[in-house]
Amino acid sequence: MREVAIIGVGITKFGELWNKSFRALGIEAGAKAIEDANLSGSEIDGVFIGNLSAGRFINQQHIDALVADYTGMATNHIPATRVEAGGASGGVAFRQGVMAVASGMHDIVMVGGAEKMTDLDDASINSVMDATADSEWEAEMGATFASLHAMIAQRMIHEGTATREEIASVAVNSHFHGAFNPNAQFKKAVPIETVLRSGPVATPLGMFDSAPISDGAASVVLCPLEDAKKYTDNYVKVAASAQASDTLALFQRPDITSYGATVAASQKAYQAAGITAADINVAEVHDVYSVGGIMALQDLGFYKKGEAGKAMLEGQCHYDSGKVAINTSGGLKARGHPIGATGVAQIVEIAHQLRGTADNRQVKDAKYGLAQNVGGTGSAVTVSILEAI
């Protein structure tokens, strides 16, 4: 199995981008990554795209072909593949790209993630997101994506493993970092009162506990580790890329305050990378609702159950705390959450941190970074570990 490196990254601004089409966003992120890798584009021999539902958001299936076409790769008949795993679509696309290079079936691969969501009304958007949980046994019974996360939060508070304030502090941490990220949808720090007093979504979660609806795209370029120096001095090693599943419906799990798939994927990833949770300096975690951040920090092994919320509330997850920095990009909450793009955007941020190109949110001496991307309510999770060279 060949080792793999990231030799280029690119990302668009995330937000309500009404003047930019899906095609334009995909081209922008892809072109930036290709330029960053010092490639012309014609060297790329495979493309993998993470996308939740262009079919429903913009009435276009088969966006693998669309991306190959609009990035100029169709004329060389370069194969392009779309993958979907709910909110983990980007993370899974990244893993497919890693697998393609590791297998030797491809040499230089572009991985993209893109979603154009804001052209639809809110009800239609929510219907798609609800369908990433169990449509028959959850959504149609009234258990929307928001209410499922609210039940997780209620259970945590009931068990005493997190307070309402600790849960809210996940959003505060993401907004704190978003203020430093010029591509973030929300570039403004907020006090915890703003989160606690925000309009109710599903008790106890409010508007500020919820990631926004976003448009955006992100891209990375991969090649065999042994070839990376040919293209750039500023590459990053892919130390591990693991994936795990769980039941589609939340009610079938033994414990709803922990995602077994995060635990399983992270254990596989740490083993493959030859490290432990204590070696991670910076991580992007899936705070689609604030409560997801608490679970991630515990399931990834950064904190014991009941301690992640305290650490978050005390500001220990800030980029300059000296502990593991969490969501320095602004996370899903402040950077934005164009669903298929999210997992790839996480990789872009971690690559910047390990390359030392994270500007005024740079984590000092970061050696290992981790990205955790979640589909549904933990029914698919990818955990990727990158290593500075």
Next chain:
Amino acid sequence: MREVAIIGVGITKFGELWNKSFRALGIEAGAKAIEDANLSGSEIDGVFIGNLSAGRFINQQHIDALVADYTGMATNHIPATRVEAGGASGGVAFRQGVMAVASGMHDIVMVGGAEKMTDLDDASINSVMDATADSEWEAEMGATFASLHAMIAQRMIHEGTATREEIASVAVNSHFHGAFNPNAQFKKAVPIETVLRSGPVATPLGMFDSAPISDGAASVVLCPLEDAKKYTDNYVKVAASAQASDTLALFQRPDITSYGATVAASQKAYQAAGITAADINVAEVHDVYSVGGIMALQDLGFYKKGEAGKAMLEGQCHYDSGKVAINTSGGLKARGHPIGATGVAQIVEIAHQLRGTADNRQVKDAKYGLAQNVGGTGSAVTVSILEAI
């Protein structure tokens, strides 16, 4: 790169299966393949699913997790990944599975393809299929999926490379074979007059030139070639699995009577397998409209341009002709076309032919078989070559 084998295959009946849910179909095909491979299921460490649009057909995204869950693999957190490439979704899923085993990142992989289409009205179904072509520049301008294929047929007739009768004979050949396949949606041979006189869809193509709307699922189990004998004596080698792209829109191609992606993918596949088109004994090709069969036979190198239709009309594509047998399963036209399942169903048929388990449609002494799966109007094509051991 590890070589890969198919150690088990499974398929459901294809058709209008109103009494079977998407979940039930997926379980049936998966369980059959696992049983065929003499596995218990717990040995499987990765799942890849081809599916066009469960999001629109049954309002369920994230069916990777659904399949992992309903085949019992979620409890072991086995990763599952959904891929989509329009009509080539199944073929691409197969290739991802091959890549996963070849890379060493997985050992025993289940590849599934499934689609449940008949719960929707015809207009909604057609809207999804139109969206596998270029939604903005074709479908919204009135160039539906059917009319795009009709333009290809018109052009062929205009250029004199196929007659209307020759194009119709693709459907006759598929129906001829469908009569031998107990899982086919249509198990009845039809004379060419039935095709020529069928209700018009888009001139010159009629109802019998068009693959039906179908429900169904298919599955195969893969493992490293060197381990195959541990499980079964009746395995098949994956000699090659190639994929290529082309422009999303048909009008941007230099020649609309040939799919450049089929040519590119087949050349890569022949090279990887170390053979030529002349070595292929049996092939499943993508006759979503009859005209697709003519193009396939030419683009794959079985016949020169202008000669495929003649061969088809003369019955040279029958399983017992001694020439390369085409669509012995009944093809998309008679076996049925549950979109995400089609590419995997093609692999199932070729595996049966090479194992000698194709019953009364068995091609004699078949050594090499090929499957060609097409997304959109040739914007993504997979060509896989299997080899009898």
